[in-house]
Amino acid sequence: MKVLLEAGKVSKRFGGVQALKDVSLTINSGEIYGLIGPNGAGKTTFFNVLTGLYPRDGGEIRFAGELLHLANPHEVARAGIARTFQNIRLFGNMTARENVMVGRHLRTRAGVVGAVLRDRATRDEETALRRRADELLRYVGIEHRADDIARHLAYGDQRRLEIARALATEPKLLALDEPAAGMNATETAALKSLIEGLRADGLTVLLIEHDVRLVMGLCDRVAVLDYGEKIAEDVPAAVQANRQVIEAYLGSPA
Amino acid sequence: MPRKPWLGVTLVAVALVLAPIVVGASLGNAWVRVLDFAALYVMLALGLNIVVGFAGLLDLGYIAFYAVGAYLYALLASPHLGLHWPVWAVLPLGALVAGVFGVLLGAPTLRLRGDYLAIVTLGFGEIIRIFLNNLNAPINITNGPKGIARIDPITLFGHPLSKPIDFLGITFSGVMLYYYLFVVLALGIVFVGIRLQDSRIGRAWVAIREDEVAAKACGINTRNIKLLAFAMGASFGGISGGLFAGFQEFVSPESFGLLESVMVLCMVVLGGMGHIPGVILGGVLLSILPEAFRHGAAPLQHALFGKVVLDPEALRMLLFGLALIAVMLYRPAGLWPEPRHRRELAK
Numbered sequence: 001m002k003v004l005l006e007a008g009k010v011s012k013r014f015g016g017v018q019a020l021k022d023v024s025l026t027i028n029s030g031e032i033y034g035l036i037g038p039n040g041a042g043k044t045t046f047f048n049v050l051t052g053l054y055p056r057d058g059g060e061i062r063f064a065g066e067l068l069h070l071a072n073p074h075e076v077a078r079a080g081i082a083r084t085f086q087n088i089r090l091f092g093n094m095t096a097r098e099n100v101m102v103g104r105h106l107r108t109r110a111g112v113v114g115a116v117l118r119d120r121a122t123r124d125e126e127t128a129l130r131r132r133a134d135e136l137l138r139y140v141g142i143e144h145r146a147d148d149i150a151r152h153l154a155y156g157d158q159r160r161l162e163i164a165r166a167l168a169t170e171p172k173l174l175a176l177d178e179p180a181a182g183m184n185a186t187e188t189a190a191l192k193s194l195i196e197g198l199r200a201d202g203l204t205v206l207l208i209e210h211d212v213r214l215v216m217g218l219c220d221r222v223a224v225l226d227y228g229e230k231i232a233e234d235v236p237a238a239v240q241a242n243r244q245v246i247e248a249y250l251g252s253p254a
Numbered sequence: 255m256p257r258k259p260w261l262g263v264t265l266v267a268v269a270l271v272l273a274p275i276v277v278g279a280s281l282g283n284a285w286v287r288v289l290d291f292a293a294l295y296v297m298l299a300l301g302l303n304i305v306v307g308f309a310g311l312l313d314l315g316y317i318a319f320y321a322v323g324a325y326l327y328a329l330l331a332s333p334h335l336g337l338h339w340p341v342w343a344v345l346p347l348g349a350l351v352a353g354v355f356g357v358l359l360g361a362p363t364l365r366l367r368g369d370y371l372a373i374v375t376l377g378f379g380e381i382i383r384i385f386l387n388n389l390n391a392p393i394n395i396t397n398g399p400k401g402i403a404r405i406d407p408i409t410l411f412g413h414p415l416s417k418p419i420d421f422l423g424i425t426f427s428g429v430m431l432y433y434y435l436f437v438v439l440a441l442g443i444v445f446v447g448i449r450l451q452d453s454r455i456g457r458a459w460v461a462i463r464e465d466e467v468a469a470k471a472c473g474i475n476t477r478n479i480k481l482l483a484f485a486m487g488a489s490f491g492g493i494s495g496g497l498f499a500g501f502q503e504f505v506s507p508e509s510f511g512l513l514e515s516v517m518v519l520c521m522v523v524l525g526g527m528g529h530i531p532g533v534i535l536g537g538v539l540l541s542i543l544p545e546a547f548r549h550g551a552a553p554l555q556h557a558l559f560g561k562v563v564l565d566p567e568a569l570r571m572l573l574f575g576l577a578l579i580a581v582m583l584y585r586p587a588g589l590w591p592e593p594r595h596r597r598e599l600a601k
Contacts, residue, residue: 051471077473085471091464094457101454102461106473108454112486115453116446122453129454169473 002029004204005173010059012049019045021228032205034219038249041225043208044086047177051083052076064172078106082171084162086178092151096142096161099150100133103168136164140194156187174198175206180214192218270437274430286429288545293436294494296537299521300447301490307528308456309483310463312372314515315379319488321510322355323348323495325386328402328505341408345496352492353485360484364477379515386507401506408500432501443490447530459483524581526588535590547573
């Protein structure tokens with residue numbers, strides 16, 4: 001199997017808190033990789049380092065065979081890593097379609113001159129952009145809300161819109177930060193089939209999730225973080241039986 | 255949605271053409287001058303709207319770019335340095351230089367937002383003004399607080415706009431001619447603003463305003479896009495400043511104080527941040543209302559009380575302040591905010 005992402009000894013410290021300590025993990029192309037751990041274990045910090053939002057203190061990340069330049073989030077996005085956020089971060093006052101169109105920013109070119117003159121190339125790009133945005137909204141199942149303001153969307157639809165916006169960047173790896181948080185059972189089931197569909201369409205997915213049933217049912221492999229350190233990395237069944245993991249979640253027997 | 259957009263456009267065009275003639279004949283040229291300034295302020299407000307309204311970057315020093323444009327015109331077209339460049343060369347250069355100043359302001363403030371950005375931009379505005387005030391020694395560049403006088407009037411087709419023209423039996427005074435030039439240019443800026451708003455760049459600006467972190471994660475190079483907003487906004491200010499210098503034929507640092515920056519910001523906020531028609535309305539209202547209070551207050555008091563009870567000059571700012579407070583209390587999104595809800599109903 002081909003390795004898509006290889007993190008080597010990634011470290012991040014906030015003052016006296018070691019949020020990530022030499023975290024190494026590899027994600028294979030085409031897999032759904034789960035990242036779990038108790039609250040405060042460093043999962044979201046890893047996401048933020050991976051996507052260039054936090055400067056890292058050590059380590060490196062190779063992506064698709066190349067060293068990832070982590071200084072600028074937009075370069076990470078260009079390399080092919082897209083993400084969603086734990087607490088949904090949409091462009092609240094833009095329509096759903098506009099949100100997705102923004103996601104295609106780095107795959108489009110029009111500048112100020114093109115915008116003002118609206119020459120043929122710009123118009124064509126804009127038309128294609130709009131069509132692609134509508135396709136993506138259809139893909140995640142919210143095409144009927146395309147003209148609605150993002151912040152007026154239902155919670156589950158906002159999650160879907162965030163995924164559509166991330167997909168618009170044409171990622172190789174989609175990193176989802178607790179996509180099922182706050183969802184009911186029906187919404188979670190729908191999300192599960194959406195993620196499975198993404199994988200079937202050739203995407204690699206990195207998933208932070210607290211819903212154990214979702215993680216176990218969906219992920220090919222799972223890594224467990226505890227206090228910023230990776231304590232396990234294996235197929236879900238093995239991780240579930242790992243003593244260290246059980247202790248991290250439940251505490252050690254007295 | 256209006257069924258006949260051309261009808262509205264024609265009406266607005268006719269109104270814009272007739273306005274100075276009607277106003278000039280009924281109220282006198284002083285009021286046409288007020289209209290001239292309204293057009294200049296609309297340009298300024300539209301420029302600031304790009305920075306504050308679209309990109310969400312609070313700028314309290316915006317008038318600095320107006321000053322840059324004005325002084326550039328003054329230096330390149332006056333006896334002060336003995337240069338007399340034509341307006342078509344000076345205005346684009348003014349836009350460019352102001353744009354560069356926009357980037358100079360933007361670059362160190364990229365990590366700042368909200369209050370902090372406001373403070374830095376405020377400082378920037380003051381620095382520019384103080385420079386203009388003091389750059390008369392050791393080499394006299396700006397002529398200091400005395401300002402630069404005898405600036406060339408804007409000349410189009412060999413005709414200085416300060417001289418009246420007789421046309422179709424109507425005498426078009428200098429202020430009227432300037433009015434038409436300003437309105438045409440303001441319409442150009444409106445056009446550019448509208449085109450930018452609904453474009454890849456415009457959406458990136460709004461995305462930064464809405465959520466900068468998410469915008470970065472979406473692949474937007476927020477540094478460049480912010481600098482572009484500063485540069486575009488500043489260049490509108492630069493053009494407007496150049497027009498101001500040619501129109502007044504005199505510039506001095508005191509025209510570019512903090513109050514002017516605040517005034518332009520008020521136009522944007524009061525009209526409806528980020529909504530171009532609202533910003534135009536804000537610019538027109540806030541440049542005309544204070545004059546109306548100034549000219550209307552004394553006669554009104556005479557009519558009511560038989561004498562002038564309150565000094566019109568004091569009353570003017572009082573009423574103006576009350577109007578601002580009332581608008582912000584009852585229409586916090588501005589007088590004419592973006593009708594986002596209509597889109598939802600229009601489906």
